[in-house]
Amino acid sequence: MKTYIFIAILFVTSISLGQAYTGNGDQKFQVGLNLQNNATGIQATYDYGVGENISFGLATVYLLSVDDLIDADFDQRADLRARFNANIGNVLNLSPAFDFYPGLSFGTKNFGGHVGARYFFSSGFGVYSEAQFPFAKYDSGDLTPAEELNNQFNFNVGMSFNL
Numbered sequence: 636m637k638t639y640i641f642i643a644i645l646f647v648t649s650i651s652l653g654q655a656y657t658g659n660g661d662q663k664f665q666v667g668l669n670l671q672n673n674a675t676g677i678q679a680t681y682d683y684g685v686g687e688n689i690s691f692g693l694a695t696v697y698l699l700s701v702d703d704l705i706d707a708d709f710d711q712r713a714d715l716r717a718r719f720n721a722n723i724g725n726v727l728n729l730s731p732a733f734d735f736y737p738g739l740s741f742g743t744k745n746f747g748g749h750v751g752a753r754y755f756f757s758s759g760f761g762v763y764s765e766a767q768f769p770f771a772k773y774d775s776g777d778l779t780p781a782e783e784l785n786n787q788f789n790f791n792v793g794m795s796f797n798l
Contacts, residue, residue: 655722655724655730655731655732655733655734655753655754655755656684656688656690656722656724656725656734656736657684658684658686658687658688659684659685659686659687660683660684661682661683661684661690661797662681662682662683662797662798663680663681663690663692663753663795663796663797663798664679664680664681664795664796665678665679665680665681665682665753665763665793665794665795665796666678666679666680666793666794667763667791667792667793667794668791668792668793669696669698669789669790669791670789670790670791670792671698671784671785671787671788671789671790672783672787672788673701673702673780673783673784674698674700674701674702674705674707674712674784675698675699675700676696676697676698676699676700677696677697677699678694678696678765678791678793679694679695680692680693680694680695680718681693681694682718684722687725688721688722688723688725688726689719689720689721689722690719690720690722690736691717691718691719691720692717692718692720693715693716693717693718694715694716694718694740694742695713695714695715695716696713696714696785696789697712697713697714698711698712698784698785701784702780704780705780705781705784706781707781707784708781711781711782711785712784712785713743713785714742714743714744715742715743716740716741716742716743716747717740717741717742718738718739718740718741718749719738719739719740720736720737720751721737721738722734722735722736723735723736723737724736732754732756732761733752733753733754733755734752734753734754735751735752736751736752736753737749737750737751738750738751740767742785744769744772744773744785745769745771745772745773745786746769746770746771746773747768747769747770747771748767748768748770749765749766749767749768750765750766751763751765751766751791752764752765753795755795755797758797759796759797760794760795760796760797761794761795761796761797762792762793762794762795763791763792763793763794763795764791764792765790765791765792766788766789766790766791767788767789767790767791768788769786769787769788772786
């Protein structure tokens with residue numbers, strides 16, 4: 636019984652210490668799994684808070700596994716994006732450990748948007764999920780399957796760290 640009480644206290648304490656977004660000067664690093672049609676890969680992001688609810692950052696994706704029928708070179712497997720987030724967890728009166736952030740991104744493949752959420756279990760570690768979708772593709776013609784990579788809806792899930 637004492638063990639269960641100790642674990643419950645530890646869990647409540649770790650949740651109360653988590654801070655998802657603190658505003659100006661806040662720094663987040665995230666790394667996770669990228670899932671999209673015909674490919675899976677790894678995503679890494681860095682966000683820097685410049686205001687109470689605004690952050691700017693970079694995101695990169697590299698596709699490690701591509702369908703065997705697609706001949707994809709490095710430039711189709713890799714993508715780099717500049718991003719803007721509206722961190723609105725506090726606006727929605729969510730727990731300080733939870734952040735919800737819609738945003739925009741300008742990448743090497745398209746101009747797009749994303750919607751994400753992160754939850755921190757402690758002051759330094761949490762989890763995130765993020766959906767990304769293109770608004771306007773830079774190549775407006777018919778895209779080959781290799782050109783569709785990183786240029787379509789994708790979903791990411793992984794770990795988030797306070798820096």
